Amino acid sequence: MTTTLFAPATDYDAMRVRWTRDDCIAFERAGVLTYRYELIDGVILRKMPVYIPHARLVRKAILWLCGTFNEEYVLDQATIHTRRDDDTYNAPEPDIILLNKPDTDVPTSQPRPEDVRLLIEIASTTPDYDLGTKARLYARAGIPEYWVAHLDKRIVYVHTNPTPDGGYTRIERREPDTLLPLNAPANAVPLPVADLLPPAG
Helix, strand or coil: CCCCCCCCCCCHHHHCCCCCHHHHHHHHHCCCCCCCEEEECCEEEECCCCCHHHHHHHHHHHHHHHHHHCHHHEEECCCCCCCHHHHCCCECCCCEEEECCCHHHCCCCCCCHHHEEEEEEEECCCHHHHHCHHHHHHHHCCCCEEEEEECCCCEEEEEEEEECCCEEEEEEEECCCEECCCCCCCCCCCEEHHHHCCCCC
16 A cells, blocks of 8 residues: 555645635625735735835825826826726726827826826835736736836836837936936936935935
């Protein structure tokens, strides 16, 4: 008789539960999901506390974008839709959203990819995640431009040319440089990276 010391291998990936947008809405209504979160690939991620450097950068970027494009084109901390086949399991909440139309002209309660001109994430605690997982998600959605402001490295990564398979073909590091979104107004004044990021040290 053969004795088996270990149970057969279990397919843990098949056992994992991927939550959906509808699940999250039900959890909110039931009072279970009471904190700020994002849904990424079926995983509910609690949003981290926002500290002063992060909040200051968001404020500076929003003021500059509002002055360049008009405040009706700018949103912060708003959930967006993703590509249709990603949308069931994803509900990201970028730090800043620049729309390509006034928010009053967006036909849904959350912007869809075709409503978005630029997304900005402030990478204070999750730079690898913002530069990897989220970049691929936004590229698949066809978001034309995506910036990641890395607070520790004092670099802004500018992603353009999204591809459907989940990547941006052009990624530029902006250090002692300036920023200007694609198709900005002709009279737009570029934003120096040094003015956006916190002081060195």
